[in-house]
Amino acid sequence: MFNKILIANRGEIAVRILRACQELGIPAVTVYSEADVQAPHVLQAEESYLIGPPPVAQSYLNMHKILAVAKESGADAIHPGYGLLSENPEFVRACIQAGLTFIGPSPEAMVKMGEKTMARALMEKAGVPVVPGSEPLADLPEAQIAAETIGYPVMVKAAAGGGGIGMQVVNNPEELENAFQTCRSRAAAYFGNGSVYLEKFLEGPRHIELQILADHYGKTIHLNERECSIQRRHQKIIEEAPSPLLDEEMRRRMGEVAIRAAQAINYTNAGTVEFLVDKHRNFYFLEMNTRLQVEHPVTEMITGVDLVIAQIKIAAGEPLSINTLPPKGHSVECRICAEDPVTFFPAPGTIGDLELPSGPKLRIDCGVSAGYTVSPYYDPMVAKVITWGENRQQAIGAMVAALDKCKFNGIKTNIPVLKEILLHPRFREGAITTGFISENIVDSRKASLKK
Amino acid sequence: MKVVTANMAGVVLRLMVSPGEQITSGQDVVCLESMKMEVNVNAMESGKIKEVKVGIGDFVNEGDVLIVLE
Secondary structure (H helix, E strand, O other): OOOOEEEOOOHHHHHHHHHHHHHHOOOEEEEEEHHHOOOHHHHOOOEEEEEEOOOHHHOOOOHHHHHHHHHHHOOOEEEOOOOOOOOOHHHHHHHHHOOOEEOOOOHHHHHHHHOHHHHHHHHHHOOOOEOOEOOOEOOHHHHHHHHHHHOOOEEEEEOOOOOOOOOEEEOOHHHHHHHHHHHHHHHHHHHOOOOEEEEEOOOOOEEEEEEEEEOOOOOEEEEEEEEEEEEEOOEEEEEEEOOOOOOHHHHHHHHHHHHHHHHHOOOOEEEEEEEEEOOOOOEEEEEEEOOOOOOHHHHHHHHOOOHHHHHHHHHOOOOOOOOOOOOOOEEEEEEEEOEOOOOOOEOOEEOOOEEOOOOOOEEEEEOOOOOOEEOOOOOOEEEEEEEEEOOHHHHHHHHHHHHHHOEEOOOOOOHHHHHHHHOOHHHHHOOOOOOHHHHHHHHHHHHHHHO | OOEEEOOOOEEEEEEOOOOOOEEOOOOEEEEEEEOOEEEEEEOOOOEEEEEEOOOOOOEEOOOOEEEEEO
16 A cells, blocks of 8 residues: 555545545645635645646646645655646656556547547447547538438538537538538638538437546456536536436446446546437437546445545455445535636635534535635635435425525635525436536526516 | 727637728627637727727727727
């Protein structure tokens, strides 16, 4: 086992990893920027080092500084948390070169999943379903044949594109010609390359992901799914496990595919295979996150497995001692963000009083404390509230009650929005898609504003 | 006095206008960045810019005056 672990992160996840180290009896060292002098991840650590000014490029992303702290403090392993340096293969290689163990996958596995088109090709080869699509298309007749093969509705996409530019939904053969030509000229104008291709358009998709653990001896297991369809601006804000959509049979199939995806790249440590699921319950590989996820606690709540401790043990060379466990009960997580609940704009500020409830089925992973200033430099998430219930309705009920008792005085938070979602009849029914917030929350607000 | 104020707390990322310029209501005038998100501030009224009170990199609070109109 390790002598000392350096935690190269901040906020609630740094506190979470610190707790795992304490439970294992491993000394831990944290790092902080000038904006985080009073942060819990600094105050709760026995050893902590200042690594630079507030902007992440000069502090939490400064590899050389972090490696220098590891050396100075005598750490022999680094846990990267999520975000920041966690999916940077260059950092992993630098750790290895410095004689440190990176608590995560190999840089090779990270690279394979990092480039999205390469990942898609690798997954297809491994027999993992990806969203059906065509090769780049030469002309309209070719596009017509491809669209018939894939089946309408389809999406015309620029081959060189990204960020949604040059994407158009086509519902029937009549719309194809116009969309094909428009997309080609746009692609040429924006990307200097008029090449376009087709992809199946998924209506009302859900985002469902599988948690993977893999040791260094060829054992790979999954720990069930998480439903993460409640998103705004492509950021998840409410997650749950298990998914209200899945039955045992579909869970088994998705689990097998996720394990196959991880094994195809010789994946080790904890990872998450993300899928889009359409309304016909077909699932397609989206991407693999080669790190710990923000929403990992819901998996811990329904399996009893401590994922951070599992990560540390795997990295230290221990074989996986657990097998796939069926979900027990239901867990929900809400991300508390410092943002305006009406405009959704970030709202940094200083926290006055902080009141957090506690209870036997409640867990709060918090990265702030009373008197702490939430700065504009970092992610707006300040805490995660996680509840457990014997079933979904109980877990949701416990969440509403918990959020009612959370008080982050002095800053604006998204708690009113979270409650609005939790109390929405469609959410209660489990009828959720990635469009839920824009369809049910944002649009209804616009309508009431007009009145 | 007609002014343009910050719609959120953040750091000034870009200034899209300069003193003497005529602006119209709804026009984007300043881009603020906070917590990895860029948000444009638009003018609520039309007018000629008398003074730009902030510079790139300045931290502003919600409601702070960014621009003064004549």
